Amino acid sequence: MPESTPKLDLEVRVRYAETDAMGYLHHAQYLVYFEMGRTELLRANGLRYRDMEARGLFYVVARVKLRYRLPARYDDLLTLTTRTVKVSPVRVDHEYEIRRDGRLLTEGASTLVLVNRDGRPTPLPDEWYAVLRSDSRD
Amino acid sequence: MPESTPKLDLEVRVRYAETDAMGYLHHAQYLVYFEMGRTELLRANGLRYRDMEARGLFYVVARVKLRYRLPARYDDLLTLTTRTVKVSPVRVDHEYEIRRDGRLLTEGASTLVLVNRDGRPTPLPDEWYAVLRSDSRD
């Protein structure tokens, strides 16, 4: 089995449209970044989330939690670290950290549940689960 | 046939998340408002766009044009006027005006094309076309 990647660093440039009248990256936008981190963490492990959806498997967000320490601003180049911390055939937990120049701005955590097209919890096929499992800190 | 409504006024309150670092309503957001105007204009004429999609009919945007005259800001209460200006079984043209306290801030126009689930142009069923046609300025 190829070596898996338990975490991924992704650079994200703050877009003007993502800022708000306070001049900050809007706080809802971090969830969009976290989602990008999950997409790229899967890709780094040889899976594409688009292929999962094409097979009728959808990760839906069940819980999220964020702690905002310092604001980000337009044009800031941020580093998002995405980590898989726990995985089962129907569920996956991630943790996230966003830094600018090494300084921690925001932390988050999420729990996703895998469902089919009807929204019912569905286990991951074995070959995909093997990849995800090797990709966790458990 | 019930009398149709060729135009609709909709009040929209600018959300904080929709502003940008300049303190303005972000210019992309107007297209989101126009889409709301189309939904409500259909509803005022007894159609629900969600029902069209449930029957496999999708309006896709083919062209848009916007002219921004004056900025809007957080918490402004805007009036969006949506007008159907031309309609055929596979296409519909709208015009839009956004005002605050009667003063024109933004104007727009769009052309939508009706497609099926595969993205192919598809004519509107007769009973829906009758409603939309009566709802235009032609």
Added chain:
Amino acid sequence: MPESTPKLDLEVRVRYAETDAMGYLHHAQYLVYFEMGRTELLRANGLRYRDMEARGLFYVVARVKLRYRLPARYDDLLTLTTRTVKVSPVRVDHEYEIRRDGRLLTEGASTLVLVNRDGRPTPLPDEWYAVLRSDSRD
């Protein structure tokens, strides 16, 4: 002193642009709704957040937490209940519930901190604090 409103119900119609390819209201969008709830809860108590910002006072989000139980979809008419649960001169905690036809879809909680233009914690002027305090469940 006029009677205060410790909670507020706000109706929100799900916009097409707020949905994602799964057909659901995107999970980040709930934070935008919560922010709308806070704006309207303040307004119901005679304060306008835009006036606070004009005086150089900004509520920044320090923590949020969401639990997603059931999805919302395009054109759903949701009821967002926003409650102030704890308030001090520099901080306020809210809780949120989103329902469709009485059924709970999503719950959330947030902590905001009041800062000045430089991002430093700043106490609320007494007259505004009196309003907010009467508006909490403490």
Added chain:
Amino acid sequence: MPESTPKLDLEVRVRYAETDAMGYLHHAQYLVYFEMGRTELLRANGLRYRDMEARGLFYVVARVKLRYRLPARYDDLLTLTTRTVKVSPVRVDHEYEIRRDGRLLTEGASTLVLVNRDGRPTPLPDEWYAVLRSDSRD
């Protein structure tokens, strides 16, 4: 004077949050991409838009026009080409093309006006105008 770049190609990966219930990249999102293209085109010419704003100069969008030919979807890797087509000390016109695997999906054009903090048209300082002018097709 260093050689200027009259156009810039930027790769953009479609985010899940940017899609809609039709499964397409939402049509408003293209304006956000165009804005990214302008930021990066300036940067390629040695200017940072954030520095312009820090000096009290703001480009506001006066007009935009889009033509949507083919849809983009989640996870698509798009190439946005941004071109400066006309420039004066107070105004700049751009054109945009978005391609996937060489195939044209969307075209756009915009006119921006330079304003100061009060929203009044303001000429670009000479040294910046020199850069922008050399960066146009005039």
